[in-house]
Amino acid sequence: MAQKIVIDPITRIEGHLRIEARVEDGRVAEAWASSTMFRGFEIIMKGRDPREAWLMAQRI
């Protein structure tokens, strides 16, 4: 029997990660990794002074 497992969020990591896995006969047959939050630092950087980019990038 196939089952689909969802682990969301995975804990003891930094940030948010979701794993969906299809389990068949006690083993993972196929898996999908999804990040469930949007990234936007590239948008923040536009139009800024390149000399201050590192200060913002550091907070990623």
Place this chain on the structure above:
Amino acid sequence: MHAAASVRSVENALGILIPDNARIIRNLIEGIQYVQDHVIHFYHLHALDWVDVTSALKADPAKTAQLAQSISDWPNSSPDYFRTIKEKLDAFVRSGQLGPFANGYWGHPAYRLPPEANLMAVAHYLEALDWQRDVIRAHAILGGKNPHPQTYLVGGMAIPVDPNSEVALNADKLALLKRLFTKALQFVQQVYIPDLLAVASFYKDEWASIGEGLGNFLAYGDYPDRAGNFFLPSGVILNRDLSQVHPMDHQKVAEYVTHSWFQYAEGDQTSKHPWNGETVPNYTGPKPPYEYLNTDEKYSWIKAPRYDDQPMEVGPLARMLVAYASGHKRVKELVDGVLKQLGAGPEALFSTLGRTAARGVETLVVAEQLNAWVDELAENMARGDLQVHNGEKWDPATWPKEAQGWGWHEAPRGALGHWVHIVDGKIANYQCVVPSTWNASPRDAKGRPGAYEAALVGTPVADPERPVEILRTIHSFDPCMACAVHVLDPHGREVTRILLNDWTCP
């Protein structure tokens, strides 16, 4: 550590060379970060996948002391010491306040350690908390604070080096750094590595052949010496072939968004080098709360980076394999030593346990190097070389109208790249491809999985309601989703939710 990649991208765009002292200070900040980060990962983020905390309550403190003394000279190893730890743990459990030990799959049949090994690991979990707080004071000395050291600067570093100044990096501060780095190295040698080998010895029969993943490895290389050669080399390994290390060329990096919630102007089947990268969100997923994602379509906020159109694993395993295959003497010696001790061949490296062991080897290699870098800095100071910043191109009036650069750093979790396009003194485009973007990548236009997705295939799941085995493989990569998706807030650690449904394979 994004600061390192960022300043390098701008320096690369503008052709700025940094002074030797700045090179050394960056190596020191980034090197001690590896040591602290990897130890935290092993004990506080990964160990509980292998260590059953509740089993430690059944341990005999005297036998635990015997075990600890048989594998290490670490002084905290008396029966009384382990009795105290056991009592502390017992008090946690009786109060119902498990604290950091809440939400584990305790008692799961996949746990293999005897109670004494579990108690020893719990003791070192607690010791590592104190240790990491102390050794990372090196960041306060070199960078003003931790996290986010404040002394990076395009063109060098913003921390003065001057033997005659109280407030600069002087002989006293270098001596303090050496004490901290020695303390860091001792813990790695006497606690982390022996614990890693002890845990591995109980799991190697199974977990040295699970979680192998893509078999393609990418390292940008880092820790330049004075001549510009990397202490940890760059290179690419394909299809687990350790007989050949291909040279790395950042121009071969490109990202797909076919299965990511972004869109490209030219359509979502193409891939784009980060200099031409676009960040245009396009969420097409289900409205929360939902049960499952539609993984045939877009299903992640992470893009799918590829190198020469191939998916890659990055991180300590990639770096150690590239170093090993490139003939790095110390890495080869240590990797061969670990394999010998575990009675395994090089193929065991391509596994969940191999990934976790590579991180330990790397920690030791870098921890051994830190004081040599402090000596280099002391030599420069003795010669009167106090320069930390090259300000020739600080003024934007000296810049070309348009410039492109790439900055790299081998962050603890793997190859990190920042690409910048500067027009008229401002950032016209900026793209980050971070380690967890590679490892947590979704499928690409050709349906090829990313590193986590590939590594999980074949992982046993003894109890679908408590999939500790999946956590072992995912945690072996040390995910940093905050980096991969670029959000500020790392909180929100609610209880892990497991959804279960009978599901028929299409």
